[in-house]
Amino acid sequence: MNAEQVVAAISSEENITEVYLVACGGSLVDMYPTKYFLESEAEKIVTGLYTANEFVHATPKRLNPNSLVIVCSHGGNTPESVHAAKRAKEYGAYTIGLTHNKEAALIEHSDHVFLYEWGADSDVKNNPMAIILEIASEVLKTVEGYEHYEDFRDGIQKANGIIKKAEELVAERAKVFADRYQKEELFYILSSGASYGHAYGFAICSLMEMQWLHAASIHSGEYFHGPFEVTNKETPFILLVNEGRTRALDERAKEFLAKYAEKVEIVDAKELGINTISDTVVEFFNPVLFYSVMCVYREALANVRNHPLETRRYMGKVAY
Amino acid sequence: MNAEQVVAAISSEENITEVYLVACGGSLVDMYPTKYFLESEAEKIVTGLYTANEFVHATPKRLNPNSLVIVCSHGGNTPESVHAAKRAKEYGAYTIGLTHNKEAALIEHSDHVFLYEWGADSDVKNNPMAIILEIASEVLKTVEGYEHYEDFRDGIQKANGIIKKAEELVAERAKVFADRYQKEELFYILSSGASYGHAYGFAICSLMEMQWLHAASIHSGEYFHGPFEVTNKETPFILLVNEGRTRALDERAKEFLAKYAEKVEIVDAKELGINTISDTVVEFFNPVLFYSVMCVYREALANVRNHPLETRRYMGKVAY
Numbered sequence: 034m035n036a037e038q039v040v041a042a043i044s045s046e047e048n049i050t051e052v053y054l055v056a057c058g059g060s061l062v063d064m065y066p067t068k069y070f071l072e073s074e075a076e077k078i079v080t081g082l083y084t085a086n087e088f089v090h091a092t093p094k095r096l097n098p099n100s101l102v103i104v105c106s107h108g109g110n111t112p113e114s115v116h117a118a119k120r121a122k123e124y125g126a127y128t129i130g131l132t133h134n135k136e137a138a139l140i141e142h143s144d145h146v147f148l149y150e151w152g153a154d155s156d157v158k159n160n161p162m163a164i165i166l167e168i169a170s171e172v173l174k175t176v177e178g179y180e181h182y183e184d185f186r187d188g189i190q191k192a193n194g195i196i197k198k199a200e201e202l203v204a205e206r207a208k209v210f211a212d213r214y215q216k217e218e219l220f221y222i223l224s225s226g227a228s229y230g231h232a233y234g235f236a237i238c239s240l241m242e243m244q245w246l247h248a249a250s251i252h253s254g255e256y257f258h259g260p261f262e263v264t265n266k267e268t269p270f271i272l273l274v275n276e277g278r279t280r281a282l283d284e285r286a287k288e289f290l291a292k293y294a295e296k297v298e299i300v301d302a303k304e305l306g307i308n309t310i311s312d313t314v315v316e317f318f319n320p321v322l323f324y325s326v327m328c329v330y331r332e333a334l335a336n337v338r339n340h341p342l343e344t345r346r347y348m349g350k351v352a353y
Numbered sequence: 354m355n356a357e358q359v360v361a362a363i364s365s366e367e368n369i370t371e372v373y374l375v376a377c378g379g380s381l382v383d384m385y386p387t388k389y390f391l392e393s394e395a396e397k398i399v400t401g402l403y404t405a406n407e408f409v410h411a412t413p414k415r416l417n418p419n420s421l422v423i424v425c426s427h428g429g430n431t432p433e434s435v436h437a438a439k440r441a442k443e444y445g446a447y448t449i450g451l452t453h454n455k456e457a458a459l460i461e462h463s464d465h466v467f468l469y470e471w472g473a474d475s476d477v478k479n480n481p482m483a484i485i486l487e488i489a490s491e492v493l494k495t496v497e498g499y500e501h502y503e504d505f506r507d508g509i510q511k512a513n514g515i516i517k518k519a520e521e522l523v524a525e526r527a528k529v530f531a532d533r534y535q536k537e538e539l540f541y542i543l544s545s546g547a548s549y550g551h552a553y554g555f556a557i558c559s560l561m562e563m564q565w566l567h568a569a570s571i572h573s574g575e576y577f578h579g580p581f582e583v584t585n586k587e588t589p590f591i592l593l594v595n596e597g598r599t600r601a602l603d604e605r606a607k608e609f610l611a612k613y614a615e616k617v618e619i620v621d622a623k624e625l626g627i628n629t630i631s632d633t634v635v636e637f638f639n640p641v642l643f644y645s646v647m648c649v650y651r652e653a654l655a656n657v658r659n660h661p662l663e664t665r666r667y668m669g670k671v672a673y
Contacts, residue, residue, distance in 0.1 A: 058578025069411075072401055076415050079399050081392055084574040091389075091546060091598045091636075095396050113574070219539065219567055226411060236569070242579035247539055247588075249556070249569030254404040254433070258378025259562035261667055268567075278411045289673050316411075347581055353609050 040171035065230020085113035098125035109137020118142035211333035226279030277316025360491035385550020405433035418445035429457020438462035504631035531653035546599030597636025
C-alpha cells in the first residue's frame with residue numbers, strides 16, 4: 034500500500050487525532066519537516082517530535098488509540114526506537130514503521146511497514162523524509178481537509194528531478210568548499226522553517242558522526258539572540274537559505290554574515306531551482322533538496338580529508 | 354493578579370485550547386520547560402514553542418481566539434517578539450506578555466502583563482521560567498484537571514530554598530571548573546527532558562553570547578545517534594543530570610563519558626537536593642535549579658577568563 038491507501042485504511046477504523054514522530058539521530062532529522070508541516074498547516078491534528086528514548090521514558094499522557102505513531106529506523110533494530118513502537122502499541126495507538134531492513138525488529142511492533150528505498154539511485158519520493166511528509170499530507174486531507182493537497186502531491190513528484198539538477202549544480206562548488214575548509218575543526222549550520230532539522234542533521238550526522246568534526250546547528254531566527262556573538266572572520270558558517278515564508282529569516286542571517294564573517298557557504302534552495310514547486314507548498318520541500326545537496330558537500334569533504342563517511346569509533350563498535 | 358487569577362479571568366471568557374510559547378534566545382529558553390510540561394501532562398491543551406520571527410512569518414493555522422499566546426522579552430522591545438504579540442492579537446488570541454521593563458513596547462500588545470523580578474536577590478518563583486510554568490499548570494488544572502496540581506504548587510514554593518543551598522554547594526566546584534577549563538574554546542552541553550532547553554540556553558547565552566566561546570547543546574538521548582563520535586579526551590562536556598523520568602537518559606551519557614572522555618563536568622540535580630520536591634512533579638523543576646546553578650559556573654568562568662558577562666560586540670551595538 035502507498036501512503037494514501039494506508040491512511041485511508043487507518044481512517045476507516047479510527048479518527049486520527051495525533052501524529053507522533055519518533056526516532057533517533059538521522060531518522061529523527063527526516064521527521065522534522067513533517068513536524069513543521071503539521072504545526073503550520075493543521076487546525077485539528079496535533080503533532081509531537083520525540084527522540085525515541087524520551088518518548089519511552091516520558092510518554093505523553095495524550096497518547097491514545099486515536100494516535101498515529103510513526104517510528105523510523107534505518108537498520109530497524111535501534112533499541113530505543115523499537116521500544117518506542119512497542120510502547121505506542123501498549124497505549125493502543127496505530128504504528129507505522131519505516132525501515133530499510135526487511136528483517137527489522139521494528140516490524141514486529143508496526144501495524145504497517147514501509148520498507149523504503151535508499152541510496153543515490155532511488156527517487157527521493159521513496160525515501161523516508163518524503164514518505165513521512167506524504168503520510169502527514171494524507172492524514173491532514175482526510176481528517177480536516179488540506180486546500181493545497183494537489184500542490185503538495187505535485188511537489189512530491191517534482192522533487193527528484195529538481196534535486197538531480199541541483200546536485201549537478203553544486204558538484205563543483207562542493208569541491209571548492211571542501212578544498213577551502215578541509216583544515217577546519219568546527220562548523221555552524223544555519224537554517225529555519227522546515228529545514229531547521231536538516232541544519233541539525235548536517236551537524237550531528239554528516240559532520241560529528243561521519244567526520245568527527247565539531248558542529249552545531251543554529252536557527253536563523255535565534256542567531257541574533259546570542260549565537261551571533263561568536264561570529265568572526267575565522268569561524269565557518271553554512272547557511273541553508275529556504276524558499277518560502279521563512280526565507281526572510283535566512284536572508285537576514287546572510288546579510289549579517291556577509292558583513293562580519295568571511296568563511297560562509299550559502300546554499301540557496303531558490304537558486305538551486307526549487308521554485309518549480311508551487312508557492313503554496315514549496316517551503317516544505319526545501320529540506321528534501323538540502324539533504325541531497327548537502328550529501329554532495331559531505332562527500333567532497335570526506336574525500337579531501339581522507340576520512341571515509343563510514344568510519345566510526347563508537348557506533349556499533351563499543352557497548353553503550 | 355497572580356497566575357491563578359489571570360488564568361481564572363481568561364477562562365471565564367474563553368475556553369483555552371492552545372498555549373503558544375513565543376520568544377527569542379534566553380527568553381525562549383525559559384519557555385522550554387513549559388513546552389515539555391504540557392506535551393507530557395496535557396491530554397487536551399495543545400502547545401507550541403516558537404522563536405518569535407518564525408511565529409511571525411509562518412504563523413500556525415491553528416492560532417485562534419481560544420489560543421493563549423505567552424510572549425516573553427526581558428527588555429520588552431525585541432522587535433520580533435513585539436511583532437509576534439501583535440500577530441497573535443490580529444488572530445484574536447489572548448496574549449500574556451512577560452517583561453522586566455515597565456515601558457516595554459510588548460505591553461501594548463499584551464492583554465495581561467507580568468512585570469517580573471530579576472537578579473540574584475529575587476525568589477525564582479517570581480522569575481519568568483517559574484511564572485510561565487505556573488500559568489501552564491493553572492491552565493491545565495482549569496481546562497482538563499491536573500492531578501498533581503498541589504505537588505506542583507508546592508514545588509514552586511520550594512524551588513528557591515533548594516536553589517540557594519545548591520548555589521552554595523557548587524560555588525567551590527565552579528571555581529575549580531573555571532580554573533581547569535579557562536583555556537578551552539568549545540563546550541558541549543548535554544541534558545534531556547525539561548532541561549534540554551537549558552542545555553541549549555547555557556550554550557547560546559552563557560557561552561556563545563556572554564563568553565564568545567563555541568558551544569552546542571546535545572540531547573542526552575540523541576548523543577548516541579551521531580554526536581558521540583566527537584567524544585575524546587580533549588573535548589569538554591557539561592552534563593546536566595535530571596531527576597525524574599529522563600534521568601536514565603542522562604545517566605547513560607554519564608557512563609559513556611566516564612569511559613571515553615576526560616573533561617567532563619557533571620551537574621546533578623538530585624545530588625544538589627532537588628528531591629524535596631514530590632516525585633510526581635520534580636522533573637519539571639530541574640531546569641529552574643540548573644539555570645541558577647549554571648549562573649554560578651558562568652560567573653566563575655567569566656572571572657577567570659577576564660571576560661565580563663556583559664561584553665558584546667554585536668548585540669545592541671551594530672545594526673542587524
